[in-house]
Amino acid sequence: xxLRGLSLLVLFQLLGTAxxxxxxxxxxxxxxxILLLFGFLLWRGRVGExxxxxxxxxxxxxxxxxxxxxxxxxxxxxxxxxxxWAIAGTMTLSLIISLVFTGWLMQFLIRRQANRRGQA
Amino acid sequence: xxxQWQAAWVAVTTHPLFSVGVTLLAYQLGMTIxxxxxxxxxxxxxxxxxxxxxxxxxxxxxxxxxxxxxxLLTLLLGPATVALAVPLFLNLERIRxxxxxxxxxxxxxxxxxxxxxxxxxxxxGISEQxxxxxxxxxxxxxxxxxxxxxxxxxxxxxxxFVLLTGVLGAILGPVLLTRFGVQHPAARGMAxxxxxxxxxxxxxxxxxxxxxxxxxxxxxxxxxxTAVLLPLVVTLLR
Numbered sequence: 001x002x003l004r005g006l007s008l009l010v011l012f013q014l015l016g017t018a019x020x021x022x023x024x025x026x027x028x029x030x031x032x033x034i035l036l037l038f039g040f041l042l043w044r045g046r047v048g049e050x051x052x053x054x055x056x057x058x059x060x061x062x063x064x065x066x067x068x069x070x071x072x073x074x075x076x077x078x079x080x081x082x083x084x085w086a087i088a089g090t091m092t093l094s095l096i097i098s099l100v101f102t103g104w105l106m107q108f109l110i111r112r113q114a115n116r117r118g119q120a
Numbered sequence: 121x122x123x124q125w126q127a128a129w130v131a132v133t134t135h136p137l138f139s140v141g142v143t144l145l146a147y148q149l150g151m152t153i154x155x156x157x158x159x160x161x162x163x164x165x166x167x168x169x170x171x172x173x174x175x176x177x178x179x180x181x182x183x184x185x186x187x188x189x190x191x192l193l194t195l196l197l198g199p200a201t202v203a204l205a206v207p208l209f210l211n212l213e214r215i216r217x218x219x220x221x222x223x224x225x226x227x228x229x230x231x232x233x234x235x236x237x238x239x240x241x242x243x244x245g246i247s248e249q250x251x252x253x254x255x256x257x258x259x260x261x262x263x264x265x266x267x268x269x270x271x272x273x274x275x276x277x278x279x280x281f282v283l284l285t286g287v288l289g290a291i292l293g294p295v296l297l298t299r300f301g302v303q304h305p306a307a308r309g310m311a312x313x314x315x316x317x318x319x320x321x322x323x324x325x326x327x328x329x330x331x332x333x334x335x336x337x338x339x340x341x342x343x344x345x346t347a348v349l350l351p352l353v354v355t356l357l358r
Binding site for chain 2: 006009012033034035037038051054055058061062063064065066070071072073079080083087089092097100101105106110111112
């Protein structure tokens with residue numbers, strides 16, 4: 001079951017890679033793969049058991065799969081330390097502002113929609 | 121007969137399974153510490169990365185060798201990214217109900233989040249390569265890494281920025297949202313998922329099911345939007 005779902009995911013990524021190279025080199029293969037799979041699920045109307053199982057398993061181990069690329073930071077330690085305060089400042093400030101703004105905007109829009117429906 | 125200690129040591133540390141094994145063990149260590157301590161900033165991912173780097177430095181294994189030897193793990197990142205379509209599809213009903221607010225928030229707040237990073241980075245005087253690495257920081261890691269590479273940043277660094285942003289969001293987010301009067305679970309989830317992706321979603325799930333679902337949704341949407349739009353915009357601006 002798990003293997004069948006995994007094979008499907010691999011198939012969608014390979015399809016995505018082919019389409020990416022042929023038509024839209026701007027978008028990486030896995031990203032085209034997401035769109036293809038999403039379209040496929042919409043067309044099929046449901047997520048099959050094998051796909052569900054493979055997706056859940058892979059997404060559960062996503063942090064583990066990201067460890068090797070992140071270890072690459074050791075190759076860039078000097079560059080980060082050189083710009084430490086600029087990087088820390090940019091990340092902290094932009095996170096605080098955008099997080100509060102996003103929450104506020106979404107809440108405002110939800111209330112507006114509720115009010116409109118209440119009036120109608 | 122003298123035992124070839126040196127040769128054995130080299131054979132073990134340069135074996136592909138050494139790199140894979142260290143990664144697997146470091147991740148389990150991270151999970152154990154996280155489950156025991158229950159502190160948001162002690163993310164298993166963060167602990168694993170620090171542990172792996174320490175072991176590699178201690179054993180004198182260069183990063184290039186480690187990267188080559190862990191291809192087995194990194195190869196699965198592609199299918200894992202494709203798998204993000206599944207939670208997106210499963211949340212379709214919720215998306216339909218709040219379609220307008222979600223899309224408008226994604227468009228406006230997503231643009232503000234990304235632009236804010238670029239403008240602040242530029243104000244702080246960050247180099248272009250670093251800026252291109254920081255820009256996709258609010259997308260989930262596989263997407264941020266792919267996009268960073270695409271627009272001329274450094275994939276490995278992008279993963280670290282993504283993670284730090286996520287941890288920061290998970291720690292500060294709930295307090296900040298409460299202080300600024302954001303109580304609606306869907307709005308809190310949107311904010312956490314859009315700016316702090318997977319780590320924020322983990323935090324949102326602790327607040328409740330609705331908050332968590334919207335966070336997962338915001339994370340997927342922000343990821344796809346970043347992946348589709350950011351390379352386009354950067355290419356057009358150059």
